[in-house]
Amino acid sequence: MSNLENKIEALGLSLSAPKAPVGNYLGCKRSGELLFASARVSDCRGEVGTEVSLETAQIAARDTVLSILAIIKEDIQDLDLLTGVLKMTGFVRSASNFTEHPKVIDGASDLLIQLLGEKGRHARTATGVAQLPFGASVQLDIIFQIK
Amino acid sequence: MSNLENKIEALGLSLSAPKAPVGNYLGCKRSGELLFASARVSDCRGEVGTEVSLETAQIAARDTVLSILAIIKEDIQDLDLLTGVLKMTGFVRSASNFTEHPKVIDGASDLLIQLLGEKGRHARTATGVAQLPFGASVQLDIIFQIK
Amino acid sequence: MSNLENKIEALGLSLSAPKAPVGNYLGCKRSGELLFASARVSDCRGEVGTEVSLETAQIAARDTVLSILAIIKEDIQDLDLLTGVLKMTGFVRSASNFTEHPKVIDGASDLLIQLLGEKGRHARTATGVAQLPFGASVQLDIIFQIK
Numbered sequence: 001m002s003n004l005e006n007k008i009e010a011l012g013l014s015l016s017a018p019k020a021p022v023g024n025y026l027g028c029k030r031s032g033e034l035l036f037a038s039a040r041v042s043d044c045r046g047e048v049g050t051e052v053s054l055e056t057a058q059i060a061a062r063d064t065v066l067s068i069l070a071i072i073k074e075d076i077q078d079l080d081l082l083t084g085v086l087k088m089t090g091f092v093r094s095a096s097n098f099t100e101h102p103k104v105i106d107g108a109s110d111l112l113i114q115l116l117g118e119k120g121r122h123a124r125t126a127t128g129v130a131q132l133p134f135g136a137s138v139q140l141d142i143i144f145q146i147k
Numbered sequence: 148m149s150n151l152e153n154k155i156e157a158l159g160l161s162l163s164a165p166k167a168p169v170g171n172y173l174g175c176k177r178s179g180e181l182l183f184a185s186a187r188v189s190d191c192r193g194e195v196g197t198e199v200s201l202e203t204a205q206i207a208a209r210d211t212v213l214s215i216l217a218i219i220k221e222d223i224q225d226l227d228l229l230t231g232v233l234k235m236t237g238f239v240r241s242a243s244n245f246t247e248h249p250k251v252i253d254g255a256s257d258l259l260i261q262l263l264g265e266k267g268r269h270a271r272t273a274t275g276v277a278q279l280p281f282g283a284s285v286q287l288d289i290i291f292q293i294k
Numbered sequence: 295m296s297n298l299e300n301k302i303e304a305l306g307l308s309l310s311a312p313k314a315p316v317g318n319y320l321g322c323k324r325s326g327e328l329l330f331a332s333a334r335v336s337d338c339r340g341e342v343g344t345e346v347s348l349e350t351a352q353i354a355a356r357d358t359v360l361s362i363l364a365i366i367k368e369d370i371q372d373l374d375l376l377t378g379v380l381k382m383t384g385f386v387r388s389a390s391n392f393t394e395h396p397k398v399i400d401g402a403s404d405l406l407i408q409l410l411g412e413k414g415r416h417a418r419t420a421t422g423v424a425q426l427p428f429g430a431s432v433q434l435d436i437i438f439q440i441k
Contacts, residue, residue: 022249024256025269027270029232029268032179036270129277131246133274
């Protein structure tokens with residue numbers, strides 16, 4: 001098992017079973033040291049700030065990272081090939097008066113840094129949208145660094 | 148004519164006339180083997196799911212790829228320099244209860260794979276927004292691989 | 295002082311004081327010649343087209359570039375290491391009948407080109423969203439080229 005997966009277990013978490021993309025696209029694609037991971041949505045459904053609390057949305061963001069890692073593992077096999085995180089984009093489905101998108105996406109950023117250390121620190125965009133595929137609460141895509 | 152354009156014709160489609168950017172930006176910009184193509188919006192206007200059907204939106208997504216290729220050709224001349232697709236981001240203008248954004252963007256992904264084969268397969272983000280420039284139904288940007 | 299900062303002053307503008315990220319992320323992160331700058335939101339708050347005019351939103355977009363440059367300087371020290379702009383993504387918080395997102399983001403593109411010349415020209419995505427962190431009017435992220 002990779003070191004990264006050991007760290008996931010040590011946090012009391014686990015890689016979710018990889019889910020096939022819901023359309024005609026790949027889980028991830030590589031160019032040089034860049035690995036573009038496709039966006040995944042959270043299993044958690046509902047509008048953040050009204051139907052879903054901030055705390056629940058943070059956990060949804062965290063778990064979406066695990067979902068992304070699970071599908072990447074299907075492709076690259078060894079998650080220890082990931083050497084860092086470059087950029088994450090997080091969309092939060094939220095009412096028009098909700099403004100705490102960064103706090104939601106911190107749920108994902110915190111986990112990436114716990115798993116990859118200082119190299120897990122990353123540039124980020126966190127923004128709000130009125131709807132997401134399948135009515136999900138959170139959607140993330142990530143550009144990883146890969147060796 | 149490039150092989151890629153031959154394939155477009157064989158599908159009964161054609162490159163649209165390139166449209167100048169509607170603001171102070173380039174059609175595309177290169178860094179090494181990455182070619183960042185600016186977002187283009189569909190000629191198709193209206194909200195998907197209410198004013199525009201899923202089927203019409205899929206065709207709009209497909210045709211937006213042709214619009215992006217037309218403007219790239221203005222810049223790089225030979226579309227056969229494109230060796231693959233790394234990442235596509237698709238925004239679908241849709242009502243808050245619409246959740247089939249991935250199916251809409253499949254219209255674009257399917258064409259890229261028809262044109263570029265396995266190397267046309269890509270990572271993707273498909274998401275929903277409440278409005279788009281010019282009231283368009285679909286907006287796409289693409290990171291291509293270029294030789 | 296860097297040439298880029300001299301140009302900012304010659305335009306009668308100034309780098310804003312760098313603001314720490316509002317969440318667990320970096321101001322920017324580098325991979326090779328790519329520098330991913332995290333999204334920043336404008337100090338200007340309110341919905342564009344209703345609460346905020348087009349002209350005010352353009353200035354907000356311009357000033358957000360200065361905010362991004364200020365935080366990058368904290369990291370790379372010398373802004374003359376920036377050799378160009380590859381891609382900018384701009385989100386405009388706007389009502390569902392607002393369609394002039396490209397004109398808003400031109401406020402940012404114009405400044406980048408004034409500061410970096412032809413190499414400041416870039417690929418771009420400008421889109422609309424129903425809400426942004428802190429109720430801001432504009433949000434930008436940028437991929438720079440760095441030597």
